Amino acid sequence: MMEKTLGGFCRDLLDENNVGKPLDPEQLAARFVDYFGLSARPTLEELTTLAERAGFGTVQNGKMEGLRGAHIGQPGGEYHIYHRDDLWEGSKAQTVLHEMYEIVLERMAEIHSPGMPVPSGPNPVICQQAERFAAAALMQPDIFLPYAQASGLDVAALHGAFGCAYSSAALRLAEVVRDPPLLVVLYEREDRGDPAGWTEPAVLRARVAKRTVGFGARRSRLLNGRRGGMPRKDKALPAGSLAERAAHSGSAEYDEADGLSVIAKPILWKGRLAKVIVVAVPWGRRSVLEPQLGRRREPSRQLPARHRLAAS
Numbered sequence: 001m002m003e004k005t006l007g008g009f010c011r012d013l014l015d016e017n018n019v020g021k022p023l024d025p026e027q028l029a030a031r032f033v034d035y036f037g038l039s040a041r042p043t044l045e046e047l048t049t050l051a052e053r054a055g056f057g058t059v060q061n062g063k064m065e066g067l068r069g070a071h072i073g074q075p076g077g078e079y080h081i082y083h084r085d086d087l088w089e090g091s092k093a094q095t096v097l098h099e100m101y102e103i104v105l106e107r108m109a110e111i112h113s114p115g116m117p118v119p120s121g122p123n124p125v126i127c128q129q130a131e132r133f134a135a136a137a138l139m140q141p142d143i144f145l146p147y148a149q150a151s152g153l154d155v156a157a158l159h160g161a162f163g164c165a166y167s168s169a170a171l172r173l174a175e176v177v178r179d180p181p182l183l184v185v186l187y188e189r190e191d192r193g194d195p196a197g198w199t200e201p202a203v204l205r206a207r208v209a210k211r212t213v214g215f216g217a218r219r220s221r222l223l224n225g226r227r228g229g230m231p232r233k234d235k236a237l238p239a240g241s242l243a244e245r246a247a248h249s250g251s252a253e254y255d256e257a258d259g260l261s262v263i264a265k266p267i268l269w270k271g272r273l274a275k276v277i278v279v280a281v282p283w284g285r286r287s288v289l290e291p292q293l294g295r296r297r298e299p300s301r302q303l304p305a306r307h308r309l310a311a312s
Helices: 006-015 025-036 044-054 089-112 124-138 141-151 155-162 166-176 221-227 242-249 283-293
Strands: 057-062 069-073 079-084 183-189 204-211 253-257 260-269 272-282 305-308
Touching: 006 025, 006 089, 025 089, 025 124, 044 057, 044 089, 057 069, 069 089, 079 089, 089 124, 124 166, 141 155, 141 166, 141 283, 155 166, 155 260, 155 272, 166 183, 166 204, 166 272, 183 242, 204 272, 221 242, 221 253, 221 260, 221 272, 242 253, 242 260, 242 272, 253 283, 260 283, 272 283
Parallel strands: 057 079
Antiparallel strands: 069 079, 183 204, 183 272, 253 260, 253 305, 260 272
16 A cells, blocks of 8 residues: 655645635545544544654654744655644644644645745634644544534533643534534633733633524623623623623533523633633523533423533
8 A cells, every 4th residue: 555645645635626726624634534544533643653654744842932833844845843842732733733734735835836935924814724624633523523412512521532622622513513503602711821820810701702503693691791792702701691600600500591501611720710611502402411411401491590510
């Protein structure tokens, strides 16, 4: 069997007339997984071995200010892929795949137009696509969807099962699950580093705010508190919302109102509040959250209702 290489993968893509066309990160990830025979849940060790075997280059630790990773290489040659040395294992794996995506784009450009300079420096659009590619390769839909359903759409459980960042698991939930319609919001603390140095009170902002087709825009106090409307990316955790309630209680909170069933779960690190995860579904589909709620509930009970869950 012929060895699968970076060059061979790029030539196959170019042979399919992908010149100048935007490559969908989800579809490219599926092709990448199939071509290189990645396992259902790729590890950093597996990706490091693949990178060296397939001609992407060596994977190394590096000290980088403000960057999670980078790659350096010469046209036609191998690259060096770097990930920041203080990242945890799951973030390192995602960073390696992120850099692999960018290397694929660069190598395709080199093969199609030899001698032409390849753009350098960070490109926000490509970086966003690379993150989607990495998440899709790490959380492949055929295995991710059953896990998501079995967990009750629990982002924290998916983070643990797949070893991926909370933000990646939250985004993947909105990309893969189509039934029921849902909204997922991840609020994260602005402080970085060791929690011992964090300031109080905590300031959390929405790093992820995604809803799927069919969820629709809703005005709900549970979602956006006194502010009204829908949660938006980069906005602060809204006063009066279920997310604020969970942040204050330190326990997962569940409530029903405005035609919605909503769960808000705080994430603590070294005893300090680090994140709050919110998942909302239409009230008529509330049963999908039951594995996350930790108990069965009678489906006929009418609105409104309020419950506090045991901290997980």
